[in-house]
Amino acid sequence: MLYKTLRKEAFRSVVEAILAGSEGVGPRRVGTDRRGKPIHQFLPAERFEDMDFSYDTTEFSAKTYFLPFREKLSTYRFTDGDWEQEIRYRAEPRALIGLHACDINALLRLDKVFARDWYPSPYYLSRRRNTFILGIDHDPCEGAFCRALGTDTVTHGFDLFLTDIGESYFAAVGSDRGLALIEGFGAQPITDEDSHRYVAERKRIAALTENGLNLNNLPNLLDIEFKSPIWAKWGAKCLSCGTCAMVCPTCYCHGVYERISMDFREGAKIRQLHSCTLVDFAVVAGGHNFRPTPESRLKYRYYHQHRGFVEQHEEPKCVGCNRCGRACLAGITPVEVIRELQEEVGP
């Protein structure tokens, strides 16, 4: 990895240069919650002022720019008992500006499934490769447990990643296009002093992020506690609404459906995100449901996040952003569920 420093005044110019060249998406303030705290979302932005880089977190993750909620995989045109299938996955260049480390780590998780595993998805790859990512370091957000998952820092998967070291930004450069961009705005080689400042800043943030949660041995615990009453307790609360999966930066469960036009001339194959907590998730033809209870479905959400994904990809799927905990209508938070599993608090 190449490191540079960038003067703080140049940040605005860098962002404006990105916006001039492609569609830009960044954190925008969209409202205020009951406690008077601002609510942010990743939304298209045309000007630098549209975005608020001091944001804490966003309600939805940036996943939607890689795995949209609903996506047309192909279309069919029918004629005389035959059809023509048209497949499109070309994506326009886009820039995601101001992503935090957890969200970039989430993309690395999705890469493992959609780009690096068997059957790479051209729909995902096309979006991923055509997206410029500028990440920024930040003070920890409320309720997040990224430190326990090691996702408070990120080493690849972006074009540029900026850490505030006082007068300038310490910039990790992840691609040639990232380098070309900041070189145009007076990026300098790093000095020993810059490195020391960077280390000190990371230490300061790490100390703030620490919440004592340790996920060591969680995969084994999920197996051992598979029949634990903990699941009945949290399952009884779960509304099976699927909100957790919608806001999650790594949940990628989906369904593929087909639609046909009223005149039977056209059809479309559509991928729509689903959630493992929705009641019909594992229903097979004939009506048998392999996961009939909210308890079994909620349990499998945790099991996939912290056990199944670990077995397949050597790390949990969860990045500890706590969006699911914040969004849950029934007040189910991952930290509480995990602490109960670890028997640190009684059920």
Next chain:
Amino acid sequence: MKSLLLPYEITREAEMAEPLNYNHRSRLMNTEGVYKAEISSITQLTEMEKLFHIRILDAAERQRFTFLPGQFVMVEVPGYGEVPISISGSASNRGFLELCIRRAGMVTSVLHRAKTGSRVGLRGPFGTSFPVAMMRDHHVLLIAGGLGLAPLRSAILHVTENRSDFRNVHILYGTKTPDQLLFDYQYEQWRRVDGVNLSIIVEEGGDGWTGEVGLVTKLLDRIPMEPDRTYAIVCGPPVMFKFVCNKLGELGIPMRRMFVSLERRMHCGMGKCCRCNIGSTFTCKDGPVFDYWTAINLKEAI
């Protein structure tokens, strides 16, 4: 006397024989598009099941399409949807695919209404296969219940076509009633293959049934076993696995030599949609064929 530790053959030849990396050709597969195929023949098997012969229209695509016994394809009726169907035919048949389909949901109902000559889409093949290469020079037990004969038939055809590769072959098949027996017109043909033993059993015989009555496990008692040299494949409804595999375990067959084929909801076939998730893995990618040890260690698999 059977020994506790069975040797794993770690030789290059054994590695080559095992189709472990079979799916690695996935990077080259066009999984977004479908093979355009034609229903070339339809056979009514029972009231609920039909056998479809499906021929990929493009001759070059048809030549490229190969599969291993136990794998499945995604069958698409454009405009209606896609369903995972295990391949019932022989892997050596490069002309057409044989799919035994029960009328169960929306897409399969549409397929049951389709006429010969209708076009369907195909993607695949997907999933793991029966360990036919590892089964060489062993006794083979092929056990099916109900619709389980659909995936198992690809193994039966492999074994009967390559009879010299295997020792004693026993095929056991059970259904609830005689009218649910699939491929009943082929039993005589299989029976006549030298050294192949076929036993049929039904739970409720009724009038006119002269054959065996009971559960498929009953047939196992009569088979002379050499457990150290036997492979078993079990296909059927979820309830059947535990009974049959426990019985096979009592007879001394090690769990890693029993194979089961599981069934789950699927939307992609490629380990992406998560709908076929069992335990820590996906039925479409690490399954549908699992060895029994793996299967019992996947939570709620069996």
